[in-house]
Amino acid sequence: MMSFRRLAAGAFAMALLVIPLAALLFLTGCRKQAEIFVDRNFPPDTRLTSAPGPYSQTNYRIHMYWDGIDSDGFVVAYHFAWDDTVPPYGASNSPWRLTTNTDTLFKALIDSIGETRRHTFYVRAIDNEGKLDPSPARVRFDAWTVAPQIDSLYRVGGPLDKADTLNYDPGRKDTVLMGTPIQFIWGGHDPDGLGAPIQYSYRIDSNPFEPYGDDTTATYPSPPPDSLPRVSSGTHFFYVKGKDETGAENFPENYKFVMNFEPDSHIIEPEEPTGTLVVLDGDTIRFRWSAHDKEEVEGQGGGLWQIWINLDNDFLKGFTVNPETGDYVDEWYFTSNVSQSDSHYISSRNSPQGGNAPHLFEIWARDVEGTFEGPSETPVDRETYTFWYNKAPTSEIVFPADGDTVCPDFEILWDGEDIDGEIAAYQFVLDPWASAYRVCQVDLPEQACTSWTYEDIEPTGPPPLHEYHEFRVRAQDNAGCWEESWNTIRFYVEECE
Ligand SMILES: [Ca+2]
Ligand SMILES: [Ca+2]
Ligand SMILES: [Ca+2]
Ligand SMILES: [Ca+2]
Known part of the structure; x- marks a missing residue:
């Protein structure tokens, strides 16, 4: 009994499954009936009514x-x-933004790459059944802007600080006292x-950049707690961008x-302006100078460290400054009355063309922050003084005078003077186009040099005769310095009675 009822129940269950399946197969097999599943809602269509032109x-x-x-x-x-950023149609992580407006003022991003950037804008309508326009309206264009401007940038208390009316000076170099804080202030706008x-x-x-x-x-x-660094000695640039x-x-x-x-150094002596002083051979030229460093005076932990002196681009001596003394004053002298190995020795800078060249005296001062290691490198401060040492000799032709007429046999006479020494030699020539120059050493007794x-x-x-004769002479002094230019006369020769 029980087993029959079970079989009947099983057959009934099978029938429940099979009948709908058969019905489904019947329905899908019939084309006419399938149309009831077609979506009859047409999608909406979207257009941009006002927007930048394509690629404009x-x-x-x-x-928009x-x-x-x-x-x-x-x-x-x-x-x-x-x-x-438009994802595939229907994706769930849509970047689409929903709006009921039909216009919006957008600000396109340009970013730091430049002042223009290409953008694409999409918009699509949604209809009353939630259906989306499958082909959104779209426009692609280049948006531009003008970069912002920095209108003012200065250091507080510096020469460009207009608030500091006492020190405002746009032409001045801005130097900051070592060890003091530096504050910059700026402003700008976007045009x-x-x-x-x-x-x-x-x-x-x-x-x-911060x-x-x-x-x-x-x-x-x-x-603290910020950490902008201390600024070291030297030249720096502060930058601001907007x-x-x-x-x-x-x-x-x-x-x-x-x-x-x-450091600030000054040559106190000689008092004559640079380039004007002629020191006679054998005399002594004495330099005095002073130097100081503002950081030392202001007690900022800096200060003067060393003085170097140079003559004619040769390093002569360095002085280390006692940091306790503050202002530094020292002196040095030069004279020819010392041996050539002495650092005080000086001589005439003779030129083969005549005359001599000036000497160049220099002081280089550096402070404790200074980085140059020797006089060959750029000094922190340099004072120079130009002077001449040794006066060149002069000569004079005594006979004949310029323009004279003489007999074929005659004696030329000349003389010379050196105000800070002696004449050592003369060089002379008759008709330099025809004969050789002669040199006569004055200290040789057998020579009559004048x-x-x-x-x-x-x-x-x-x-065919030559129109005139020419005689030239110049003197040389005991310092080896030739007269600055030749003494020259032209004269005429006639047969005498
Ligand atoms: Ca519709
Ligand atoms: Ca702008
Ligand atoms: Ca200094
Ligand atoms: Ca001389």
Whole structure:
């Protein structure tokens, strides 16, 4: 009994399964009946009614207008999206933004790459049954902006600080007392930002830029807990750049300044202006100078360290300054009355063409922050003084006078003078185009150096004779210095009775 009832129940269950399956097979096999599953809702269509032209250049503030139509219903809302972030149709992580508006003022991003950037804008309508326009309206264009500008950048208390009316001087180099804090202040605007605020980023030298922020001031070294570094001795650049609401940045503005004042040295003696003093051979020229360093005076832990002196680009001596003494004064002398190995020895700088060249005396001062290791490198401070040492001799032709006419046999007479020594030699020539130069050493007793007798000199006159004779002489002093220029006369020769 029980088993029959079980079988009957099983057969009934099978029938329940098979009958709907058969019905389903029957229905799907019939084309006419399948149309009841077709979506009869037509999708909406979308268009941009006002937008930048395709691939046009347009300001980053873009007012877009759009609308949509739905042939069998009505549009209830729109999606819009920017750039190539549009996901496949129906994806769940849609960047589409829902709106019921048919216009919006957008601000396109430009970012730091430049002042223009290509964008694509998409918009699609949604109909009353939630169906999306499968082909969104789209436009691609280049948005541009003008980068922000830094209008002012200066150091507080520096020569460009207009608030510091006493020291304001745009032409001055800005030097900062070593060890004191440095504060920069700046401002800027975005020319096409309609007053929108800009952000700033800054750095010193080649350090990384600080993150963008609203600050318009920075202080080095910054008080804790910030960590802007101490600024070392030397030349530095502070940079500021701005970023507008599109992300566009300007090329950084910079402010140049020097940390640590140069030592300041002065030549006190000689009192004559540089380049004017002639020191006679054998005399002594004495230099006195002073130097100081502003950091030392102001007690900022810097200060004068060394003085180097040079003569004619040769290092002579270095003096280390006692840091306790503050201002530094010292002196040095030069004279020919010492041996040539002595660092006080000086001689005439003779030129083969005659005369002599000036000497160049230099003081180089450096402070404790100075980095140059020797006089061959750029000094921190350099004072120079130019002077002449040794007076060149002079000569004079006594007979004949310029333009005279003489007999074929005659004696030429000349003389010379050296006001700070003696004449050592004469050099002379008759008719330099025809004969060799002679040198006569005065200290050789057999030589009479201030005259020369010529015999049978050819008369002068019209060609083929030479028109005139020429005699040249110059003197040399005991310091080896030749007279600055030749003494020259022209004369005529005629047969005498
Ligand atoms: Ca529809
Ligand atoms: Ca801008
Ligand atoms: Ca200094
Ligand atoms: Ca002389």
